[in-house]
Amino acid sequence: MDKLNAMATFVRVVERGSFSAVARELQTSQPTISKVLRALESQLGGKLLARSTRRLSLTDEGQRYYNQCRQILAAVDAAENSFQSGREIIAGPLRIGSSVSFGRLQIATRLPEFLRRHPEVQIDLQLSDQNQDLVSEGLDVTFRIGALNDSGLIARHIGITHRVTVATPDYLVQHGLPQTPEELSRHNCLLFNLLTSQNFWIYEKDTQRYEVRIKGNAQSNNSEAIREMVLGGLGIALSPVWLFSEDLKAGRVTAILQEYTAQSLPIHAVSPANRRQSARVKAFVDYMSQALESAPELQPIK
Structure with a gap:
């Protein structure tokens, strides 16, 4: 068993709250995800998740292991980034959140050009008019309009909504x-x-x-x-x-x-505080910041 991959899968299941959601993200099957988690639990000698027909919840041991896994995976990620300094490839899955209208009118319309520049990125755009929880929704970045109430997030100001x-x-x-x-x-x-x-x-x-x-x-x-x-x-x-x-x-x-x-209202790109921004997240936020700065429909009425 690939321990690091199993830990990453476990963390993703906890954050998404669903075996099937993680299976879709990783383009595999739900039984495969279940098998990875069972093998991890077997090697650890205890249950990580309490499963029911309606939801998943962490056992006490699972909660401790989850916290430690996040720290380990963040350290590995940071080490790889340091080693690859300046050479990280802009590729892989990118899960983006936004309000429905802003996502449809300002993000979705700009995706073709971004993907033309970075064809190895796979985008999953999730739209909701409720403030999305980045961790539970498994979002890499979300765009929010208005004042930010959660100071425990990494936020970058990228524009103004006049x-x-x-x-x-x-x-x-x-x-x-x-x-x-x-x-x-x-x-x-x-x-x-x-x-x-x-x-x-x-x-x-x-x-x-x-x-x-x-x-x-x-x-x-x-x-x-x-x-x-x-x-x-x-x-x-x-x-x-x-x-x-x-x-x-x-x-x-x-x-x-x-x-x-x-x-007017500020526009922020927001990421989880405990997750290093990948090259693809940074590239997309840079792209959106530049696009919004020059977009005529975001300028004040004169």
């Missing part, structure tokens, strides 16, 4: 054009409810800050759903410029309150 206040021309004809942020309180405002500041929209003008409590009859945890509501004439939204860039060009929506600067 936001714009929008509504359809028909809505504005019917309900009037807000001239100041305070007037938003009299309008139907559509809430993206995953931001900590969801009930407050924040603007600045001439060093003065405006914090407006807004209300409306619809909300969603998906920004593309908010876009569809706006396009349906339901109300006003404060959303990323990149979400409405084509609609603004086509005149389907109108940017309002442009004399006021809406609060």
Whole structure:
């Protein structure tokens, strides 16, 4: 038995919580993964995992062994990287996380060019509008918009999401054009409810800050759903410029309150603190950082 490979498989099973998920990642079968774990347990002389029909959980011995395995694998990884200094190949699986809209519109569209440059990378793009747990989801890197609450992660600032206040021309004809942020309180405002500041929209003008409590009859945890509501004439939204860039060009929506600067949101690439960033992770984060810096749809409305 290849002990190091068995340890790596064990760690991956713990982090993914599923034999079948790890089998898919390693392009093998679930019985093969089970066989590796049984052989490891046999050699150690005890159970690492308590298996049930619904979930996997670590035994006390398994928890200690898992912690030690992570340290050993990190040390091996660091030693190899030091030996190969400057020669690490950009290849292998890369599991990326993102919110649904940002992943679909800003990441997926850029994957063909990245893979053209690095054809030996295999990408698995996982999209969710909930903050993904990097360890349990087995993610190498995830992209998050807004303030970061978890200080135990490695985060790199790679861009800014400028936001714009929008509504359809028909809505504005019917309900009037807000001239100041305070007037938003009299309008139907559509809430993206995953931001900590969801009930407050924040603007600045001439060093003065405006914090407006807004209300409306619809909300969603998906920004593309908010876009569809706006396009349906339901109300006003404060959303990323990149979400409405084509609609603004086509005149389907109108940017309002442009004399006021809406609060922008940072974009971070986030990795687990205990996992060294591989060459493929660094290459992809560098690529996305450069792409976002020059993307016209990520620039503020002028």
